[in-house]
Amino acid sequence: MAPTKKRNVKSVNAALSVKTTKMDLHSKVASILESKKHANDVFDIFEFLQSENEKDVITAVDMCTRLFGTLLERNELFKGKVPEEDDALNGEYSAQDKYHIFMRHRYNDCVEMLLEHLNHELHDVQEASLCCLMKFAEVEGQYPLKDLDWSEHYSFPRHLIQALVQRLLSQTTDKSLLISRFHEFLEKEDVRYYVMSSIREIMGKVMDKSKGQVMPVYQQNVFTLMSNINMASEESELSNFMVKREAKHEDWKPAKLIEHKRTFERMWLGFLKYRLPSNMYKKVLVILHDAILPHMSKPTLMIGFLTAAYDVGGAISLLALNGLFVLIHQHNLEYPDFYKKLYNLLEPSIFHVKYRARFFHLANLFLSSSHLPLYLVAAFGKRLARLGLTAPPTALLIVLPFIYNLIRRHPSCRILIHKPSSEDEPLEDPFIMDEDDPAQCNALESSLWEIKTLQRHYHPDVAKMAMLINTPLSQKEDDIDEALDKTTFQLMKKDLKQTSTKSIPLEFETATQLLKVGKDVMGQHFCLE
16 A cells, blocks of 8 residues: 555645646746736746646746737737847837837747747647647737738738748658647638748748658648648638738738639649659549649649659559549540540459549549540440459459440440351451550450350359340449449358258268358358357
């Protein structure tokens, strides 16, 4: 029991120490605000602000928020370009001006320490510092320390926001957790506008200095911050400002949707013009059509990035085509190679990758138009049929309905099923599998004999589905979404649950332990008990 008592005594002493610290700092803040003669007590607060004890630091941050927030509201900080402290002491300044200059320097020191704490090893300290800095930004907006910028008829602490953004975009540390906390402040229209401007300016300098080399940590932080920005769709939605003023508010850039879109566009284009880490392309492309393109003034400017992303290969190529598809159909982009690029993605590997479902979902969307040329539809159907000869059953349960839907949309493709035969019919298939251009692959001169072959497939569901080509296809299209996520495990589990009603005489003894609970792989994953 003795050790337990010691721990309790220590915890009580720690709690009393924190309580005493808070009371001491609270009294110091009160004395500074009450009388100018206690101004030097601010150094005692700074001592705790630089403490190694987490709770002392957080308490000091709270006290700084109260102290300098009140001084800003009282207009007791020097405004404009602050002179050096030595110059203030030796210059012809009044006692009040000297006090204002002194406290302005302390305020600047506090801001610098808080900015440094954004890199603190403890997240609670980072979060407390972030909230304090944003409180300063809000109060500075109401009681500016600089002369009004009459070109914009508004005063906003851009320097403070820019310094904060610079710390969030660390080159060495992942800041995603702190950025997620910052998301709350990005709901303010003016904060969002100046954050976007700051990202573009800071990012350009950093990336140019690195000569365009990939910087995974830095670019991840930039992407995380940018993807946390939710843009307004209508100008009437721009109503939630951190700093509120009445005079000529409508002339201010952050109050105009067109300026938000222009800044948003420049920010993303500035980010995407540099080479990205390989895993970053997919992250950008996934949100491109929903969160980026709709808010750009000229979405077609993204064609350069999308073309470069296609060249990366794999899932990234498919997602890049999705972005190009949006530009073609919604923004009248002319891109004649779109379907050729999609055709070239039809490789055996598409049946064995984790993005298979997304590929066929998007491919079905891309080929949904009934105005596509016949040779193109025939090429896609024939190539998929040929790939189906070596595809797993789960893939064939997607491919076969996919081909049938193409035939339903384009009845002229029935020629691939009912091919007229003749005595001099060639023994070789004229279809050129290795041809990259769907217009040159001779699909229309061929037939879908591959589906006829699949009627003898070992899996009964595949064979049954392949038999449908022998009958007139219904007008209603098959829903392939149900088969997109079907796995081999699900197919086998379904087959094992089926019991035969017929008793068939066998010349051998049936296995009784193969699929029972056991240590082997089959027993673990497909046990019948």
